[in-house]
Amino acid sequence: xxxxxxxxxxxxxxxxxxxxxxxxxxxxxxxxxxxxxxxxxxxxxxxxxxxxxxxxxxxxxxxxxxxxxxxxxxxxxxxxxxxxxxxxxxxxxxxxxxxxxxxxxxxxxxxxxxxxxxx
Amino acid sequence: xxxxxxxxxxxxxxxxxxxxxxxxxxxxxxxxxxxxxxxxxxxxxxxxxxxxxxxxxxxxxxxxxxxxxxxxxxxxxxxxxxxxxxxxxxxxxxxxxxxxxxxxxxx
Numbered sequence: 001x002x003x004x005x006x007x008x009x010x011x012x013x014x015x016x017x018x019x020x021x022x023x024x025x026x027x028x029x030x031x032x033x034x035x036x037x038x039x040x041x042x043x044x045x046x047x048x049x050x051x052x053x054x055x056x057x058x059x060x061x062x063x064x065x066x067x068x069x070x071x072x073x074x075x076x077x078x079x080x081x082x083x084x085x086x087x088x089x090x091x092x093x094x095x096x097x098x099x100x101x102x103x104x105x106x107x108x109x110x111x112x113x114x115x116x117x118x119x
Numbered sequence: 120x121x122x123x124x125x126x127x128x129x130x131x132x133x134x135x136x137x138x139x140x141x142x143x144x145x146x147x148x149x150x151x152x153x154x155x156x157x158x159x160x161x162x163x164x165x166x167x168x169x170x171x172x173x174x175x176x177x178x179x180x181x182x183x184x185x186x187x188x189x190x191x192x193x194x195x196x197x198x199x200x201x202x203x204x205x206x207x208x209x210x211x212x213x214x215x216x217x218x219x220x221x222x223x224x225x226x
Contacts, residue, residue, distance in 0.1 A: 004162065035215075045206065045217035061214040095163075105153045105210030107174075109163040 002026040004096055004110035011116045017084040020113045022096030029077035030054045033099040035106060036070060036081050040092040050099060051079060086117045121146050121209050125218025132197050133226050140192040142207035142218045147187045151211035154183055154192045157204045167192060199225060 007021040022034065035050035049060040051070040058070040069082045079096055093112040100107030122145040132138050142152065154167035165174045167183035170190055180195040194201055202225055207218040 037217075044219040045208075047215040047217070049214075059213075097163075103151070103210075104168060105151070105208055105215070106155075107165050107168075109155070109157075109165075111160070111162045 002098065002108045004098060004108055006094075006096060006110040006113045009114040009116070011118065012086050013119055014086055014088060014117055016086050016117075017082060018086060018115055020081040020083075020094050020096075020115065022079045022081075022110050024077045024079070024098070027098075030074055034070075034072075034079040035097050035099055037095040037097055038064075038092045039095065039112070040089070043092075045095075048081075048094075053079070083115070086115075088117050090115060091117045120214055121148060121212060121216050123207055123209055123216050123218040125207055125221060127221060128219065130221055130223045131226050132223065134198055136197050138194045138197055138223065140194075140205055140207075140221045140223075142185075142190045142192070144188045144190070144209055148209045148211035150186050151209055152183075152185065152190045153208045153210065155206055155208065156201075157206065158202075163206075194223075197223075197225070 003025045005023045010018050012018050030053045033050045033052050036048040038046045047061055048064045051058040067084050071080045093114050095112045096110040097106040098108040124143045126141050150170040152170045155163040156166050157163040166177045166181050170185050171183045182193045184191045204220050204222050206220040
């Protein structure tokens with residue numbers, strides 16, 4: 001069965017960097033793009049963009065360029081989200097989610113990773 | 120950008136009730152609307168795809184309707200297993216956008 005398992009919660013200081021991992025299993029990793037979604041405290045979901053797991057080409061939503069980087073290690077079926085120069089407003093739960101078949105949208109979600117940025 | 124307005128934000132139902140959750144899009148998105156269920160600490164589950172299609176394995180008491188701008192998730196005969204947070208997603212155009220979510224509880 002398809003599973004997306006994310007890394008654990010992180011507590012970081014402003015200005016630091018964090019890397020969130022998302023390990024996929026139960027399917028061929030490179031056949032489906034991976035998207036990233038942010039949920040800030042008390043807020044709804046924000047789509048951050050996605051990465052083509054076949055080519056490694058990322059697409060970032062407006063507001064998630066510069067400090068946010070999507071990457072892959074296809075040898076271990078894992079997608080990564082790296083955030084640099086962390087700010088307090090980056091405090092959120094970050095989700096990875098698989099993009100399903102053509103015109104399906106998201107079909108599987110990770111459990112989420114809480115990133116807290118605090119001095 | 121397509122804005123999704125989801126309502127209500129909170130819903131309290133009696134076991135056995137029929138409940139409706141609405142998601143209205145700011146522009147025509149055809150049937151590119153999905154619904155998800157999320158329970159605390161768990162991964163969200165895909166329940167309705169393309170506005171009306173029940174995802175395999177999801178109980179038939181869940182159904183979706185709508186096309187264009189107005190969409191509804193219906194839960195028939197609601198029970199304790201359905202206590203969760205529900206949200207919609209439009210994947211018609213980038214950026215994909217989400218409804219604000221509905222927290223469903225039982226009385």
